[in-house]
């Protein structure tokens with residue numbers, strides 16, 4: 001029987017809950033809900049230790065079955081490289097082993113292991129870019145650990161997140177971070193920026209590229225022919241007619257008018273405080289917010305744990321959990337795997353909708 005391409009999960013920071021949530025889904029047989037193999041990047045020894053800890057904590061009744069293979073990313077044919085190691089799909093997942101240099105302690109960051117986290121992202125990009133895997137589903141990483149370890153983005157600037165890493169590694173000029181749950185979808189014009197740097201990043205080009213990517217991907221990835229989009233202003237009361245800031249008048253609205261004239265169902269800049277009310281949300285498919293903490297706290301207050309983070313505008317599918325490394329919970333229990341499960345469902349649906357899905361021989 002021909003199989004579909006795998007979903008690849010990166011477990012991210014080994015001291016965080018990335019491995020815990022994979023093990024929880026595997027133990028509940030939820031990784032088998034997709035008609036696709038599931039591959040997981042992690043350190044094999046650390047995964048076994050984490051499973052032992054979770055069994056001791058009573059979170060897992062037994063150790064879920066997985067198969068470990070070593071990763072040679074330089075292999076011309078990655079599938080052949082795996083099959084030469086006897087990889088098969090009779091287990092909950094295939095663990096692509098990427099070794100940590102230092103022992104892993106649950107809940108305790110060791111920046112010596114940050115290179116292993118970065119390696120997971122490089123491997124994920126390569127396998128998604130050459131269509132060996134159907135989609136990347138990322139677990140949480142600790143941005144500060146990568147920064148403190150001296151790991152940079154591909155362009156040599158400070159590491160700031162998966163979104164920026166995959167954008168640069170793919171050679172994209174712009175991608176869009178969107179978080180989605182049952183209540184709303186929120187896309188951001190700017191991502192991981194200090195608050196003081198945001199006004200300068202709200203340029204006509206940035207707003208235009210963001211709207212275009214959101215419109216295109218709402219059509220392609222969510223199957224909405226005419227998405228209804230509402231846009232937040234940058235300033236309180238969307239600038240109060242220019243008395244509380246002029247970005248709406250000078251930058252944001254002229255760009256939005258271009259889209260309105262072209263027939264896109266999009267608002268002008270609206271006061272963010274009242275945009276996020278049920279009257280408006282019930283009549284829109286996506287909100288565009290100007291910056292991270294304008295949109296995400298509202299969204300996460302309506303479904304933290306059931307939200308998916310996705311990157312629009314990439315040449316491949318990437319979804320992610322909505323939470324961070326939760327160091328306080330790693331190896332102890334209490335971590336919910338629901339966001340990872342939702343991220344897998346969304347990635348699988350997008351891959352099924354995509355025409356690039358190639359059956360494996």
Ligand SMILES: NC(=O)c1ccc[n+]([C@@H]2O[C@H](COP(=O)([O-])OP(=O)(O)OC[C@H]3O[C@@H](n4cnc5c(N)ncnc54)[C@H](O)[C@@H]3O)[C@@H](O)[C@H]2O)c1
Nearest residue numbers: 139140141142143144321322323324325326328334335336
């Ligand atoms: N996808 C990602 O890679 C991602 C996303 C958000 C934050 N982060 C990073 O994670 C690190 C820690 O960030 P933070 O402390 O702000 O956020 P966090 O999400 O790690 O933790 C916030 C709170 O939520 C709880 N929590 C988080 N995930 C949970 C889960 N699955 N189940 C139950 N409770 C959960 C934690 O215990 C904590 O109390 C930072 O370095 C941040 O940059 C990474």
Ligand SMILES: N[C@H](C(=O)O)[C@H](O)COP(=O)(O)O
Nearest residue numbers: 161162163164309320322323
């Ligand atoms: N902004 C994301 C959130 O709050 O969930 C998170 O920092 C992860 O971002 P990346 O996917 O770019 O790592």
